[in-house]
Amino acid sequence: MPEYKAPLRDMRFLIDHVFDFHSNYAALGATDASADMVSAILEEGAKFCENVLSPLNRSGDEEGCHFDNGVVTTPAGFKQAFAQYVEGGWHGLAADPAYGGQGLPSSLGLVISEMVASSNTSWGMYPGLTHGAMSAIHAHGTDEQKQTYLRKLTAGQWTGTMCLTEAHCGTDLGIIKTRAVPQADGSYAISGSKIFISAGEHDMSDNIVHLVLAKLPDAPAGTKGISLFIVPKFLPDAVGEAGERNGVSCGSIEQKMGIKASATCVLNFDGAKGFLIGEPNKGLNCMFTMMNHARLGTGMQGLCLGEASFQGAIKYANERLQMRALTGPKAPDKAADPIIVHPDVRRMLLTMKAFNEGNRALTYFTAQLLDVAHLSADQTARQDAEDLLAFLTPICKAFMTDTGLEVTNLGMQVFGGHGFIREWGMEQLVRDCRIAPIYEGTNGIQALDLLGRKVLGSQGKLLRGFTKIVHRFCAANAEHPQLASYVAQLNGLNQQWGELTTRVGMAAMKNPDEVGAASVDYLMYSGYIILGYLWLRMALVAQARLEAGGGDADFCKAKLATSEFYFKRLLPRIAAHRSAIEAGSDCLMQLPAELFAL
Amino acid sequence: MPEYKAPLRDMRFLIDHVFDFHSNYAALGATDASADMVSAILEEGAKFCENVLSPLNRSGDEEGCHFDNGVVTTPAGFKQAFAQYVEGGWHGLAADPAYGGQGLPSSLGLVISEMVASSNTSWGMYPGLTHGAMSAIHAHGTDEQKQTYLRKLTAGQWTGTMCLTEAHCGTDLGIIKTRAVPQADGSYAISGSKIFISAGEHDMSDNIVHLVLAKLPDAPAGTKGISLFIVPKFLPDAVGEAGERNGVSCGSIEQKMGIKASATCVLNFDGAKGFLIGEPNKGLNCMFTMMNHARLGTGMQGLCLGEASFQGAIKYANERLQMRALTGPKAPDKAADPIIVHPDVRRMLLTMKAFNEGNRALTYFTAQLLDVAHLSADQTARQDAEDLLAFLTPICKAFMTDTGLEVTNLGMQVFGGHGFIREWGMEQLVRDCRIAPIYEGTNGIQALDLLGRKVLGSQGKLLRGFTKIVHRFCAANAEHPQLASYVAQLNGLNQQWGELTTRVGMAAMKNPDEVGAASVDYLMYSGYIILGYLWLRMALVAQARLEAGGGDADFCKAKLATSEFYFKRLLPRIAAHRSAIEAGSDCLMQLPAELFAL
Structure with a gap:
């Protein structure tokens, strides 16, 4: 099992530089979340997840849960880890102080949840579900219900x-x-x-x-x-x-x-x-409070398991010696070169890296919106954030889990035959990830929610809320000395996105099946553009820091190279999704159900 | 666990009408393989696999193999099933009569292997490896080695x-x-x-x-x-x-x-x-006899597990009631409509169906080449078949297992949460399939074999051997009253394939890393075009039979609809693969290995 190390450098790059959580916290009056506090939380959270949760991941999978006449026992160490987690103050971190929480911003809670699910996804389900229940009771419960239940849930009892x-x-x-x-x-x-x-x-x-x-x-x-x-x-x-x-x-x-x-x-x-x-x-409305929380959490599982898989794969790719580079030996003193010299191994590693870091950026972008929605005094800002969250939630859930499954499968592939063997831990990450595109509303349901309810249901308003951001970003950076060609590529796609949506909307007015026929490909198409926007934001920051000589030159170079990889090798996948969307519903619906199997 | 039923109708469509195995058998002098004999073998083989092997599939997964101090015990029923298989004459079906085999053509052996692996992939490994060993000893062993080992192996002792x-x-x-x-x-x-x-x-x-x-x-x-x-x-x-x-x-x-x-x-x-x-x-040469056999067999596992998954998914999609069709209730007397009414469920089912039937066509096309290579008296015909086999083998192995993994994952997705639960058997098909893109040479290695050794290594000759076939087929059918637009689409891609290959070859002369950078996408790109050719061949036959009123109108309609789906929704995926190929190696190789993780 790969040993989890929290990717603090990437987390801090997003928190400090790309999204500047700190200014946002200050603007929202979240003064407890000082830069020092955030830094300390990241470091201590990392320690807990690395030292307590990560070592229980494979043993938990091997042992599983026990059922005996109605009593369920979790794997060895799980109960003790939960006690430590509660005692460390992690459970109530972002909970309402009125019921015993620490009242830190939701975004920080999500960052900790990322570390938890990366080190031990199964274990993270127990506090994760509890946080969902807390949000539903907080939003819809009576005062008495909050006093009775929310206090106990916040306390982790x-x-x-x-x-x-x-x-x-x-x-x-x-x-x-x-x-x-x-x-x-x-x-x-x-x-x-x-x-x-x-x-x-x-x-x-x-x-x-x-x-x-x-x-x-x-x-x-x-x-x-x-x-x-x-x-x-x-x-x-x-x-x-x-x-x-x-x-x-x-x-x-x-x-x-x-x-x-x-x-x-x-x-x-x-x-x-x-x-x-x-x-x-009105129970479904109440449950949606919980489900939206859960859908973000589930989307993050794609990121988290992908991160764990990448950590295993990159280590293996640097250590495993096999074949010589096609351009000549790179480690002539050894029996063979480390497999990271091979272009196809790099293709796999960079695909993993580009999805993980892109999905992390999407998570933190969304987390910042959550803070605004929860804390802003400005009603318009709150509503805008809510609208963006409504638009992004199904994409976070489905795009991040589908790509997360691809990433975990690639990580396993890097290991060759050893990836299929349980003791290496890579196949567990695939198995653990496989549920994420299914539960909390299948990815097919997320896609219907996105295209039918959110985009077409708002007459395109929720989509425009996002494409406007991309449009402004592209306009502001159209003349960027190094990155202008990517800005132009993104700008073109952003425009195409709106036009394609209009066409699907027109077709759907005549035939509602057009929505279901396009939806999954539409969601993936949208996800690739959104990640393109986020990758370009990261690249701009990295380029600026590189020029400023910020001391993290290597990190910034890697960001720029990964961004280029994303634009050249992953973003073009949208062509296939666009073709599928444009194919329409006829080729799906014309075959009578009874003729599918003969 | 879905109960396996051999898809005899589709098998016969290919054997009798698309590839006309019978004329080929006659031309090759394989007179034992009369039409009646072939038909009887299909039916009896189906019975054995459905009744003996399929029931052992899930129990075999649950029980697994036992190891005790050097002794390995297979799951309950496995040993008995092997005895029945040998006794039924299945093991030696395509083996050399000089050593006790029945001497039927290899293609028939492959059809039986398909049924075996579809009903119980794990079990199929035991005879499968034996057949590989038999082919190596047959090709490279001394007379004495053949007498000593081949007889016993053919007899299944x-x-x-x-x-x-x-x-x-x-x-x-x-x-x-x-x-x-x-x-x-x-x-x-x-x-x-x-x-x-x-x-x-x-x-x-x-x-x-x-x-x-x-x-x-x-x-x-x-x-x-x-x-x-x-x-x-x-x-x-x-x-x-x-x-x-x-x-x-x-x-x-x-x-x-x-x-x-x-x-x-x-x-x-x-x-x-x-x-x-x-x-x-010269051991590696000898081993390649075995590996080529094993690579075809491994490729087939993608088809076989995909078929098993489809059989489970189609049944479930017709039975599971959930939500109403967007165009209004289809089963108003029930609590909800069967999920096959939903366009996205159909997208999943048709993707499964299109890959399975396309991969089966690729298998049978290849199987027919094997017969020619083994049996033809014409040296040129034998060499042409060998060349095509050399070209197709890595594609069969990698394309069929990658798409097979997609298919089994889709089958699981159709089941929603139930797909993740062991008792339904759908997740076992994903787990069983996951090794196929890894073993017998990872799919990355297959791709290098295809692009580096086979295509570029022959200065494009092996590719042209195939594109010529497609070209002739397109020329002959350019004016087809119903299918001309698909013929034109295929013809254009066939040309593009050659041009793209030339460009990659030119780049590779300057920088050998270009081969590894393009190879996996090149293999998938090639696979999609090959399946397009085969789907169109099937569509032409189906269209002709439909017009002739052959009594299998429903089957032919389903073929035509699935072909249309393939051309409209799956074949366009090649655009993404082409972009990735054209992206070149720089964006993979520029990042120093030590900067991948920081």
Whole structure:
């Protein structure tokens, strides 16, 4: 298993220079997040993830979770690591001080989450789901619910889940069968069965707070009749501690391809006591607070597993001796050259590097928007940030996980046959990553959300919110002495993006299937342009720092070379996506379903 | 686990109509392979694979192989299935009658191998490696070696392996350390350790015949100093049966991501008695006979696992109810529509279908060339077939496994969260497929073989051998009433292919790194054009049969629709590969190795 080292240099390049988190924190009044504080958090967070979580990654995969008559035990060391994480103040870092959190900006919380998921994705699911539950309760809970649940969740004494999926429905939540019957005391009796519940049962906390989608007896059909309930595993007693056991139990855990140390549970609710959160029949709205959080987190798993894979691959490529360079021996004193001399190995490594660093830039760009949306006093700025977040969230989720899967597969390929062997740890990263394009809304669903709901649903407004930024950036840098040709390339694509969107929108007005036919390729097409914009922003900063002689010349040279690689070898992939979008829906829909297999 | 059903209809479409195996068999004098015989073989082969091998696929993955002090036990049922396979005459189907085989054409052997690997890839490794060993001994062994080993291997009493890789080298066989010291009796004492030996030790046969690469004491350095040896696990006794135990033992088996029922062994040779096969220091040539066989077989694993995945996905897509069609309900009597109504699900299914059927056509096209190369009395025809095989083999291996991996991942994606759960069997197909782009020469190595050795190494001759076929085909069908536009698209690409190759060749003369920089994209680019040619051949036949009213109208309509999908949505991917090829080597090579990670 590659040993994780937090890529602090790249993180700081983004935080300090590309996005200047510090000025933004100052403008937003987040004065606790001083430059020194941020630096200390990065270093201490790195230590915790490198020393505590990373060593548990492979053992967690090998051991997996244990299920015994409703009791789930996590792999050795997981529970202790969670206690250390809470004790170190990592869990409540970005949580509301009113409920015991430290109130640091969301962006810092995300940076820590990146380190956590890079060192141990399965372990990161437990706090990750809890953070999602916290955000939903914070946004939609009553004061009493916040006092009762949010404090305990923030303190890491209790953990949280989101219970949506049932055996017959995952995407289509409108047809859930779990029922909530009002009780005389104002609570609800929840009955039904949920599947695929991450962290649904485990031994890491005193109590588990389930957020459960269910239908009231008189609920309208479909998604407009879903309500959200808090269903604690143990009901809070008079003093707010975990008391009587509630009617929820874990029926089994799944045997999965990856993230084996994350307990994926069947949860049976048998008249369990639940408490309505938010308004009746508006549960899906409440759940979306949580899902948007989760979708960013899931997108980051693509980045994180890609980073871990790159760290393994780059080490191996420098150490493994095999064949001579085509241009003549590079290590004549050795039996063969290290494989990094071979152009195709470099193609794989640079593809990994370009996606990882591009996806990290996308994550931090999005994280900064989260800060503005959460903290800005300016209503317009908040709304603009919300709009951009709405646009970017499905792209973060799907583009980063699809490219993350490509990256982890490349990392494994660099290892040759050894990549397929468990002890090297590279194949675990592929298996762990494979769920990310599926859960939290499949990437197909993200693409429909992007093109149908966000872009066309806003008559292009949400897209224009982003293309305007790119347009301004290109205009401002059109004459850049070194990078003007890339600026022109990006500017052309940015324009094409708008035109292509208009064409798809026109076609969709005549035939709604055009949206579904174009959506996945449209999302990937958009993702490549967005990463192009971010790579060029990084290149501009790197070029400026190189000229200023900032002391990080090597780092800046690598940024510029990787940016060039991205523009020359990865960005051109959009041609294939554009062709697929333009192919339209006929060639998908004309074949009757019964003729697919004969 | 999807239940495998041999796609006999598609197989027969290719065998009977597209490639007309029957006329070819007649022309080659393979009179035993009558149309009735072929038909019976297809049906009986299908029954065996569906009823015996397919049910052992998931249990084999769950159980895996057992290692106990040098003894390897295969999963329950594997040994019995092998006995049935041998008894049914499947093992010796295409083997030389002089050593007990049935002497049917190689193409029929490949069709059966397809069914075997589709129903149980891991199991198929045991006979697959044996067939490779048989072909090497047949081509390079002495009469005595053939009598001793080939008879037993053909009878399925003994099985075979190929022992190339050592811990420090896989691709770079020139630096192997295994040594062969000549003995007074004309044999050699073989010492060294080999890893990743498929079927290296198991309980399915009485004896295992290892073909081992090793170096003679006076051997020149590098690949020109490698010799090939037969090293049986048990030395043949006076009557040719397995006798005394030889000095070879299994040190351990690997814990792997997939093909868990295939024993991947560390083999230790401790002065084992070996017998030179072929000439001293010419071992790599001999091994290539085996490797070319194995490369086709590995390429087929991409097709086979893709087919299995498609069979699971199409069933699920028709049964799983989720959301309504964007154009309005299609199954109003049900809670939701089957997901096959959604354009993006169709995109995934059609991508799977187009690659599988295209890859099958490529396999059968290649199989027919094998027949000509093996059986033709015409020296020119044999040489032409050999040249085409040399050109196509790396493409079959790499293109079919890369697209097969895409297909199995799509099949998993169609299942949503259920695809990640072991019991559905879809994730096993991804894990089993993931080794195919790695072993038998990584796909990167295949690409270097194609572009460097085959295409540029022949000054373009081997490429022209194929583009000429496409050119003639396009010229003959340029006025086709329905398909002319696709013919024109293919013809244009075929021309571009030659021009692009010339440009890469010119660049490579100045800088050898240009080959490695272009190779993987060049291979994929080539593969897409070749599949375009084959899809158009299928479409032409389907169109003709449809007009003739041949009774398979539905099947032909599906072929035409899938061909259209291929041309509109998959073939345009070559634009991205072309851009990557044209990007050249600078953007890969300029970054010093030590700056990749900072």
